[in-house]
Amino acid sequence: xxxxxxxxxxxxxxxxxxxxxxxxxxxxxxxxxxxxxxxxxxxxxxxxxxxxxxxxxxxxxxxxxxxxxxxxxxxxxxxxxxxxxxxxxxxxxxxxxxxxxxxxxxxxxxxxxxxxxxxxxxxxxxxxxxxxxxxxxxxxxxxxxxxxxxxxxxxxxxxxxxxxxxxxxxxxxxxxxxxxxxxxxxxxxxxxxxxxxxxxxxxxxxxxxxxxxxxxxxxxxxxxxxxxxxxxxxxxxxxxxxxxxxxxxxxxxxxxxxxxxxxxxxxxxxxxxxxxxxxxxxxxxxxxxxxxxxxxxxxxxxxxxxxxxxxxxxxxxxxxxxxxxxxxxxxxxxxxxxxxxxxxxxxxxxxxxxxxxxxxxxxxxxxxxxxxxxxxxxxxxxxxxxxxxxxxxxxxxxxxxxxxxxxxxxxxxxxxxxxxxxxxxxxxxxxxxxxxxxxxxxxxxxxxxxxxxxxxxxxxxxxxxxxxxxxxxxxxxxxxxxxxxxxxxxxxxxxxxxxxxxxxxxxxxxxxxxxxxxxxxxxxxxxxxxxxxxxxxxxxxxxxxxxxxxxxxxxxxxxxxxxxxxxxxxxxxxxxxxxxxxxxxxxxxxxxxxxxxxxxxxxxxxxxxxxxxxxxxxxxxxxxxxxxxxxxxxxxxxxxxxxxxxxxxxxxxxxxxxxxxxxxxxxxxxxxxxxxxxxxxxxxxxxxxxxxxxxxxxxxxxxxxxxxxxxxxxxxxxxxxxxxxxxxxxxxxxxxxxxxxxxxxxxxxxxxxxxxxxxxxxxxxxxxxxxxxxxxxxxxxxxxxxxxxxxxxxxxxxxxxxxxxxxxxxxxxxxxxxxxxxxxxxxxxxxxxxxxxxxxxxxxxxxxxxxxxxxxxxxxxxxxxxxxxxxxx
Numbered sequence: 001x002x003x004x005x006x007x008x009x010x011x012x013x014x015x016x017x018x019x020x021x022x023x024x025x026x027x028x029x030x031x032x033x034x035x036x037x038x039x040x041x042x043x044x045x046x047x048x049x050x051x052x053x054x055x056x057x058x059x060x061x062x063x064x065x066x067x068x069x070x071x072x073x074x075x076x077x078x079x080x081x082x083x084x085x086x087x088x089x090x091x092x093x094x095x096x097x098x099x100x101x102x103x104x105x106x107x108x109x110x111x112x113x114x115x116x117x118x119x120x121x122x123x124x125x126x127x128x129x130x131x132x133x134x135x136x137x138x139x140x141x142x143x144x145x146x147x148x149x150x151x152x153x154x155x156x157x158x159x160x161x162x163x164x165x166x167x168x169x170x171x172x173x174x175x176x177x178x179x180x181x182x183x184x185x186x187x188x189x190x191x192x193x194x195x196x197x198x199x200x201x202x203x204x205x206x207x208x209x210x211x212x213x214x215x216x217x218x219x220x221x222x223x224x225x226x227x228x229x230x231x232x233x234x235x236x237x238x239x240x241x242x243x244x245x246x247x248x249x250x251x252x253x254x255x256x257x258x259x260x261x262x263x264x265x266x267x268x269x270x271x272x273x274x275x276x277x278x279x280x281x282x283x284x285x286x287x288x289x290x291x292x293x294x295x296x297x298x299x300x301x302x303x304x305x306x307x308x309x310x311x312x313x314x315x316x317x318x319x320x321x322x323x324x325x326x327x328x329x330x331x332x333x334x335x336x337x338x339x340x341x342x343x344x345x346x347x348x349x350x351x352x353x354x355x356x357x358x359x360x361x362x363x364x365x366x367x368x369x370x371x372x373x374x375x376x377x378x379x380x381x382x383x384x385x386x387x388x389x390x391x392x393x394x395x396x397x398x399x400x401x402x403x404x405x406x407x408x409x410x411x412x413x414x415x416x417x418x419x420x421x422x423x424x425x426x427x428x429x430x431x432x433x434x435x436x437x438x439x440x441x442x443x444x445x446x447x448x449x450x451x452x453x454x455x456x457x458x459x460x461x462x463x464x465x466x467x468x469x470x471x472x473x474x475x476x477x478x479x480x481x482x483x484x485x486x487x488x489x490x491x492x493x494x495x496x497x498x499x500x501x502x503x504x505x506x507x508x509x510x511x512x513x514x515x516x517x518x519x520x521x522x523x524x525x526x527x528x529x530x531x532x533x534x535x536x537x538x539x540x541x542x543x544x545x546x547x548x549x550x551x552x553x554x555x556x557x558x559x560x561x562x563x564x565x566x567x568x569x570x571x572x573x574x575x576x577x578x579x580x581x582x583x584x585x586x587x588x589x590x591x592x593x594x595x596x597x598x599x600x601x602x603x604x605x606x607x608x609x610x611x612x613x614x615x616x617x618x619x620x621x622x623x624x625x626x627x628x629x630x631x632x633x634x635x636x637x638x639x640x641x642x643x644x645x646x647x648x649x650x651x652x653x654x655x656x657x658x659x660x661x662x663x664x665x666x667x668x669x670x671x672x673x674x675x676x677x678x679x680x681x682x683x684x685x686x687x688x689x690x691x692x693x694x695x696x697x698x699x700x701x702x703x704x705x706x707x708x709x710x711x712x713x714x715x716x717x718x719x720x721x722x723x724x725x726x727x728x729x730x731x732x733x734x735x736x737x738x739x740x741x742x743x744x745x746x747x748x749x750x751x752x753x754x755x756x757x758x759x760x761x762x763x764x765x766x767x768x769x770x771x772x773x774x775x776x777x778x779x780x781x782x783x784x785x786x787x788x789x790x791x792x793x794x795x796x797x798x799x800x801x802x803x804x805x806x807x808x809x810x811x812x813x814x815x816x817x818x819x820x821x822x823x824x825x826x827x828x829x830x831x832x833x834x835x836x837x838x839x840x841x842x843x844x845x846x847x848x849x850x851x852x853x854x855x856x857x858x859x860x861x862x863x864x865x866x867x868x869x870x871x872x873x
Contacts, residue, residue: 151165378474439466
């Protein structure tokens with residue numbers, strides 16, 4: 001906590017701050033307005049001065065240019081030749097060197113000096129210059145190709161080796177050159193800037209100083225920081241700013257001399273530019289310091305008087321805080337002090353009255369908390385050590401009764417935690433830790449083992465409050481043992497209801513679904529929520545309101561009894577069910593409880609059993625018929641063989657010859673007659689047909705004979721061939737169906753070994769596939785129907801494979817998905833049972849532990865693939 005200061009110090013500081021405010025305002029105005037304004041004004045003055053100097057210098061150079069131009073015109077007009085007259089003319093133009101130090105006339109072919117005009121002090125040296133070769137001077141080439149005068153760059157003078165510039169004009173047969181001493185220019189600009197602190201520089205376009213007012217910086221260059229760069233705005237060249245040169249910080253402005261492409265820089269030391277401002281600020285600062293020396297003691301004195309007044313009222317308020325409400329207040333001279341005293345007196349009486357009311361309310365609250373079911377408590381702790389807090393409760397007796405622990409024990413927290421079951425202790429600690437660290441409400445529900453060993457369930461919850469750096473959790477413990485027992489019983493009941501293996505339905509009096517378990521709604525493909533918006537009439541096809549009323553009337557008059565009905569699932573599929581219903585009354589409301597079991601599998605097994613019985617009966621009948629056919633068939637075949645022997649001339653049988661002779665013929669004649677009429681061929685056909693019928697009867701006997709459960713090895717190609725022969729006898733006159741019209745292609749693997757199997761059952765599977773395929777191709781009107789039967793080995797899996805492929809209509813994805821399901825058929829009612837392929841699938845997968853699959857698509861035929869293990873199974 002930060003330390004507090006006295007009211008006297010507080011007021012004194014604020015009065016001092018008010019006194020300092022003018023200083024800050026003046027400083028802000030100086031920095032923000034005055035200095036920029038002075039800088040701008042100084043820059044403007046320097047710019048004006050630089051422009052003035054540039055203009056005057058331009059005027060001076062322009063005068064010299066006009067002088068030299070007039071002289072050149074005069075010389076060209078008079079056609080002077082080198083001599084005393086021309087020399088006198090040039091000397092007169094030089095005068096005393098006020099502008100030009102020397103004038104030369106140079107030959108344009110030899111670039112030598114032909115005539116020279118000099119100042120009086122140098123005329124005795126004239127002969128030194130006549131004939132001098134100036135071809136190395138660049139300025140003589142400046143006017144080449146033009147008739148205008150041209151100013152040169154700075155160079156060392158021909159006559160005195162001091163910095164100079166030259167003005168060159170073309171003549172008829174040469175050049176007129178006038179050298180201008182930069183010392184003269186320095187003296188000229190010095191007269192234009194009389195202030196000693198003002199520095200005037202003349203620079204060329206490369207930033208090199210040509211001359212200056214102090215004649216000290218010729219040949220030096222200014223720093224390339226943009227200060228001396230010029231820019232053109234409306235044909236005037238100006239720039240100004242601060243820069244550093246030769247160790248001095250200067251403030252200057254630049255102007256351009258148009259004639260020579262020179263620049264004039266007029267600069268002044270920065271401290272000189274702002275010297276008047278610093279003088280003014282010094283005076284202002286001294287005045288402010290004197291004012292502060294006077295103001296601060298006065299502020300300290302006034303603050304002391306205010307402080308004494310507030311101190312007296314603070315002492316009175318402290319008395320009120322200590323419980324002394326009947327006090328006398330000091331006399332006051334100001335209206336505000338009197339009002340404050342009256343307000344404090346009223347506050348004291350109000351606090352006194354509310355304190356009495358608070359005590360009464362506290363007693364009422366205590367009585368209420370003691371009678372609350374559960375244990376009200378307060379747990380107060382330091383955030384740094386939450387496990388060392390203190391418990392308190394207005395209902396200590398109830399805490400002893402509920403937990404067997406005393407809340408006022410110092411180690412109550414550890415004792416309480418030790419009574420939490422070990423497998424729940426980590427969860428309890430985590431809940432407490434999260435509530436403490438996040439300063440959030442706490443809630444925990446779990447078991448508690450009393451010191452006596454009794455186990456209970458409790459619910460604990462609290463809300464935190466922070467006061468004076470301490471955190472207090474106000475909460476309540478409740479014994480929820482009875483509630484937990486009821487919840488466990490309810491959960492068990494609900495679990496049994498939901499997970500029962502049969503559908504359990506609770507129906508309203510009008511047939512609406514009130515509740516249903518998982519088996520019930522899953523059997524219909526709906527969700528529980530969807531079914532609870534439906535009634536029995538929505539999923540029981542053919543069940544009407546009248547049927548419901550009759551069922552309810554029957555339940556009222558008789559005991560429950562099972563009955564069979566139908567349900568329709570979400571996909572429209574109808575399946576059989578068995579229902580046991582009972583009327584129940586709960587809380588004065590009547591419900592119909594229905595226990596529903598899907599009996600589809602039971603019905604299917606019944607159908608299979610009936611079909612098996614039929615098949616056994618048919619098999620027995622076929623066996624009996626086969627035995628009955630065998631006897632006359634044997635006599636017919638035997639008789640045909642005897643006829644062939646007796647009527648054939650190749651056999652020399654005496655009895656036959658005797659009978660022929662008795663008939664007045666010979667055995668040879670009879671033989672010729674029979675050959676002519678084809679009777680031997682017919683008799684042979686009878687014999688062969690009888691033998692084929694015998695083979696067919698044997699196949700029927702083999703197929704109808706009850707299979708043995710033992711497995712023996714058989715060659716698959718032989719089983720398939722026998723099945724084809726059996727299928728070839730199938731003919732349906734009503735549908736003009738004949739298996740013999742189907743082309744059979746055999747693609748057998750001769751290297752395939754014998755396979756352990758039940759030949760009769762495998763023959764039944766192949767016959768079923770061939771019969772179904774033949775019927776499908778006939779019904780679809782397939783042109784040139786064909787079966788391809790293949791056998792081959794799968795060496796990777798050690799399995800023998802059979803493929804039966806047709807070129808019939810094929811099947812779509814949905815039919816292919818359910819092709820092996822019991823009672824699934826694409827044929828009309830009464831034509832097929834839907835058991836053939838399901839039984840075949842069962843024979844392969846269950847009896848032989850093999851695989852049976854189908855590959856097909858609409859219009860592309862079907863291919864059934866059977867795989868059997870080659871090794872013993």
